[in-house]
Amino acid sequence: MSAKVELENIEKSYGATQTLRSASLTIEAGEFMTLVGPSGCGKSTLLRIMAGLQPQSAGEIRIDGTSVDHLRPRERDIAMVFQSYALYPHMSVEQNIGTPLRVRRLPTAVRLPVLGRLVPGQRTARREIQEAVREVADQVEIGHLLPRKPAALSGGQRQRVALARAIIRNPKVFLMDEPLSNLDARLRVTMRGEITSLHRRLGATFIYVTHDQTEAMTMSDRVAVMMDGEIVQCASPQELYTNPQDLRVARFIGSPEINVVSTEETARWTGQPLPDGIAHIAFRPEAIDFTPKSAGIGVDARLLRHELLGHDVLVFLQTDQGTEVTGRIPAAQWSGLAVADGQIAFTLRPEALLAFDPSGKRAPLPFSPDGMMPADRMLSHAS
Amino acid sequence: MSKTRQAGAGMRYTLGQFASHAFLLALAFIFMFPFYVMLVTSFRAPQELFTPEFNWLPQVFTGAHYYIESLTATPVLTFMKNGVIISLGILLVQLLTAIPCAYALAKFEFRGRKLLFAIVIFALTVPIQVPALPLFLGLNAIGALDTYFAAMMPFFLSVFAIFLFRQSFKSYPDEIIHAARLDGMSEWAILWTIVVPGSVPAIAAFSVFSLTSHWNDLYWPMIVIRSNELMTPPLGLAYFADSESGENYGALMATATILTAPLMLAFLFAQRQFIRGITMTGVK
Amino acid sequence: MPADIAAFPGPAPVAVSPRRRHGAQIPGWVSWSLAGPSVVLLVLLMLLPIAAIVLLSFTDYRFGALEVSFVGLDNYVDLNSDRAFWRALGNTFTYVAMVVPASVFLGLLLAVLINGLTRGRKIYQLIFFLPVTATLVAMATVWKYLLHGTIGPFNLLLKSWGLPAIDFFSDPDLVLGGLALINIWSLAGFNMVLFIAGLTAIPEELYDAASVDGMENPLDRFFSVTLPLLGPTTMFVIITSTITAFKVFDTVAVITRGGPRRGASDVLLYTTYLEGFTYFRMGSAAAMTVVFLAIIMIFAFLQARVLDRKVHY
Numbered sequence A: 001m002s003a004k005v006e007l008e009n010i011e012k013s014y015g016a017t018q019t020l021r022s023a024s025l026t027i028e029a030g031e032f033m034t035l036v037g038p039s040g041c042g043k044s045t046l047l048r049i050m051a052g053l054q055p056q057s058a059g060e061i062r063i064d065g066t067s068v069d070h071l072r073p074r075e076r077d078i079a080m081v082f083q084s085y086a087l088y089p090h091m092s093v094e095q096n097i098g099t100p101l102r103v104r105r106l107p108t109a110v111r112l113p114v115l116g117r118l119v120p121g122q123r124t125a126r127r128e129i130q131e132a133v134r135e136v137a138d139q140v141e142i143g144h145l146l147p148r149k150p151a152a153l154s155g156g157q158r159q160r161v162a163l164a165r166a167i168i169r170n171p172k173v174f175l176m177d178e179p180l181s182n183l184d185a186r187l188r189v190t191m192r193g194e195i196t197s198l199h200r201r202l203g204a205t206f207i208y209v210t211h212d213q214t215e216a217m218t219m220s221d222r223v224a225v226m227m228d229g230e231i232v233q234c235a236s237p238q239e240l241y242t243n244p245q246d247l248r249v250a251r252f253i254g255s256p257e258i259n260v261v262s263t264e265e266t267a268r269w270t271g272q273p274l275p276d277g278i279a280h281i282a283f284r285p286e287a288i289d290f291t292p293k294s295a296g297i298g299v300d301a302r303l304l305r306h307e308l309l310g311h312d313v314l315v316f317l318q319t320d321q322g323t324e325v326t327g328r329i330p331a332a333q334w335s336g337l338a339v340a341d342g343q344i345a346f347t348l349r350p351e352a353l354l355a356f357d358p359s360g361k362r363a364p365l366p367f368s369p370d371g372m373m374p375a376d377r378m379l380s381h382a383s
Numbered sequence B: 001m002s003k004t005r006q007a008g009a010g011m012r013y014t015l016g017q018f019a020s021h022a023f024l025l026a027l028a029f030i031f032m033f034p035f036y037v038m039l040v041t042s043f044r045a046p047q048e049l050f051t052p053e054f055n056w057l058p059q060v061f062t063g064a065h066y067y068i069e070s071l072t073a074t075p076v077l078t079f080m081k082n083g084v085i086i087s088l089g090i091l092l093v094q095l096l097t098a099i100p101c102a103y104a105l106a107k108f109e110f111r112g113r114k115l116l117f118a119i120v121i122f123a124l125t126v127p128i129q130v131p132a133l134p135l136f137l138g139l140n141a142i143g144a145l146d147t148y149f150a151a152m153m154p155f156f157l158s159v160f161a162i163f164l165f166r167q168s169f170k171s172y173p174d175e176i177i178h179a180a181r182l183d184g185m186s187e188w189a190i191l192w193t194i195v196v197p198g199s200v201p202a203i204a205a206f207s208v209f210s211l212t213s214h215w216n217d218l219y220w221p222m223i224v225i226r227s228n229e230l231m232t233p234p235l236g237l238a239y240f241a242d243s244e245s246g247e248n249y250g251a252l253m254a255t256a257t258i259l260t261a262p263l264m265l266a267f268l269f270a271q272r273q274f275i276r277g278i279t280m281t282g283v284k
Numbered sequence C: 001m002p003a004d005i006a007a008f009p010g011p012a013p014v015a016v017s018p019r020r021r022h023g024a025q026i027p028g029w030v031s032w033s034l035a036g037p038s039v040v041l042l043v044l045l046m047l048l049p050i051a052a053i054v055l056l057s058f059t060d061y062r063f064g065a066l067e068v069s070f071v072g073l074d075n076y077v078d079l080n081s082d083r084a085f086w087r088a089l090g091n092t093f094t095y096v097a098m099v100v101p102a103s104v105f106l107g108l109l110l111a112v113l114i115n116g117l118t119r120g121r122k123i124y125q126l127i128f129f130l131p132v133t134a135t136l137v138a139m140a141t142v143w144k145y146l147l148h149g150t151i152g153p154f155n156l157l158l159k160s161w162g163l164p165a166i167d168f169f170s171d172p173d174l175v176l177g178g179l180a181l182i183n184i185w186s187l188a189g190f191n192m193v194l195f196i197a198g199l200t201a202i203p204e205e206l207y208d209a210a211s212v213d214g215m216e217n218p219l220d221r222f223f224s225v226t227l228p229l230l231g232p233t234t235m236f237v238i239i240t241s242t243i244t245a246f247k248v249f250d251t252v253a254v255i256t257r258g259g260p261r262r263g264a265s266d267v268l269l270y271t272t273y274l275e276g277f278t279y280f281r282m283g284s285a286a287a288m289t290v291v292f293l294a295i296i297m298i299f300a301f302l303q304a305r306v307l308d309r310k311v312h313y
Helices: A043-051 A093-105 A123-139 A155-167 A185-202 A213-219 A237-242 A247-252 A263-270 A331-335 A375-382 B002-041 B065-073 B076-107 B113-124 B132-141 B148-155 B159-170 B174-183 B187-216 B219-224 B233-243 B249-269 B271-279 C002-006 C028-056 C074-081 C083-115 C121-133 C136-146 C153-160 C175-200 C204-212 C218-229 C231-246 C250-256 C268-278 C282-312
Strands: A005-014 A017-027 A032-036 A058-063 A078-081 A173-177 A205-210 A222-227 A230-235 A259-262 A280-283 A297-308 A312-319 A324-330 A343-348 A354-356
Touching (some): A017 A043, A032 A213, A078 B174, A185 A205, B076 B148, B076 B187, B076 B249, B132 B148, B132 C028, B132 C282, B159 B187, B233 C250, C175 C231
Antiparallel strands (some): A005 A058
16 A cells, blocks of 8 residues: 655745745655655645645645645545644543544434433444554554553653554555654664665555764655755655755755865865866865875875774864864774874875865766866867 | 741741731631621521620520421522523523534634634623623513513523633644544544534633633523512522511521532542633632 | 754644645644633623624613714713712722822731731731631621711720720711721732742842841841832732722622712712613713723733733742
């Protein structure tokens, strides 16, 4: 049970402020898609528009090829897990999980508090719901908590109840709005694994919103990075990391942050000016190589400090021009490193460099593998 | 040095406490005196009342004589029944009308919302004495004077309830309402089964406020109620006190005790809710 | 993120499809079906009657009369020259001037003393709040007997201590004072609770700071910390007490009926009540009601201003 979700030119504005400007995205059936971006980028708004909780100002949403814009939230066959879990505080865990089924399967009169108990002939329906609740509760390992109220649960347990309430409807699409952000770090790692295995087990389409790039990178099939109300790039996690199409994406993805240096400084390193269309050169910390005599662009720097991360070491450097860059090397390499008077030299492999134009868009790399600029690429870029 | 200072402060502390207690006890005595008089008089024989000296306790034991007299000779129980019917009836309609309106004002955007809220705020300041005349004329025109309906009608709408519940509903998390929509509930179901259970404290406080003010109200029943069978406790007592020209104070005080007792007992059992409910308006 | 959550449900500036409503938009009729009953009642029980009372005040309508004519401002002109009306208005203000300072001061005194206690706070609060919950009409009959000139326990007590008797409700000079006494008794506990709420809102650190600054005298602390911070509460209590006192009716109706002699305890609401519902002179009763509404609106306006500021302090 899964469905393809298509967003076409979705816009949203509140008065004069536009929170979404023409967001388009296709999420394949059964895919785990993550919307990631800094807070205020419009990712939660986009999710709520998909759920039908907020109307878009323009654009269309299609599920399995049919437009759902006119459908109310309940008619869209979508389940959602909220950041605050949104559990009904006065209901037990069992009632919370069973609500979507009770609302859909039992007639209104039967659902009335107190009076509903008096309506005859609903025993089978009630028993079915009870069994379904027990089953999903066991799936997320909260079978023993059914009689409790949400207030008596820990954060992780509430999270599981919220998941169970979404699962029980067996929807084609799951929307998750920062579901892990209220959990502590250790629990977050566990739940990350559980949600991905849940996705595999259910086979449904998952659309997951987070501001945490680790969640985005570790859980998803594809990640859509949102900035200022736009989807800047949508690609697999690996692709986003190695091949960002926008400087903002490059900066947002990866920790420690990608190193960005000016074209002037790069020109000084290579001894040649860079073409006009390029404003920034960026490279990941892994691109820094301290192995003596390795091929590439050589740079002299001063060692500021280093951080031992166990397996890796982060090396903080300052170039002669005063730019600070960070390198990440294996611990074994660090211990064999020769630092004289705080000075250290490193090389950059030219193919590890990323070039961006003044607007932050990705530009072709003006270097050949030997560190020199190939004339043909220069020409093609200039035209 | 610090030790002596502490001792000094302690001394002054207990002295201050002692003085406060002495003063408060004296005031408490004065405040309780009318209640004491009410109770003690309801047990006194008439000849004691007209003697010129003051006795703290009844000299003759009358037992429950005046209470029995009050319950049998006057329709006290009818008054109380009317009080219960009228104040509960008012409360029920107030809750049924104010809760949905407050929810719409708190959570929905609709044309005319701002105007409606402005009118509610204005109406908050208008006491019953202002629309009393036209309401009386209207009830008279439809021939409804001297009925339960007449006693309840002006209070069917409580703008105060709308105002209070709107505040309470506004703070109800939107995410839970969204979850309920996704779960498939209608807006009415969301209101009554999700939002209302989350606002029980506000509703309880308002209920206390509404029940006490209508149980105690004299003004409006005095205008629309004529028959003895429909009189509320305050109206019945005022009427009874008036017609008892024989100055049967024992029975009068017994009646006063009986009519005051329900609210006072409720207050003693649920002080917190009562204080919250009554002081909530700021206006007694 | 909270910003875009809180903004729901926002108006859709551009219609998605002119033919079909967006599923996320709550249709207007849903809102109006929720608010509808209240709107109908608001119009029938509040707006129309207020319009009617203003209109009535320009007529000579008498209850039961077949003819009504428009008399312009005559009712107001008559009120202006009516000594009984001015006396009722004057009595009401005198009464307010007695009740408000006494009940506010007593409420503050009780609150400060009780708040300073280490034990017994709850029981004192209970005792002083008890008169607030008591049915005023019932207690009025008790007070009437209690203060009775000859057989009232109060006077018997005075006499047993060798003091002269005071007959509140038969002496035109004392009757308002007697009524005020009852209102002070029933209002002080109410004000006390409001003041205690204000006191508990004062941060404890301020008193610690005052102690560090060498302020040890309780009176110093009261005047330099407590009272200034209670300012907004005090304003609020004064105005609400004024409105409550201004609406005095029950005790007059039960105990004095405007007496003794002609009108020594006539108050605005009682006079209006008699004019409208005993003499059935609706036109002039309506004019009195309009005056009453105008005065209440002034107090309510002040109250709203104070409440506004209280939020920010």
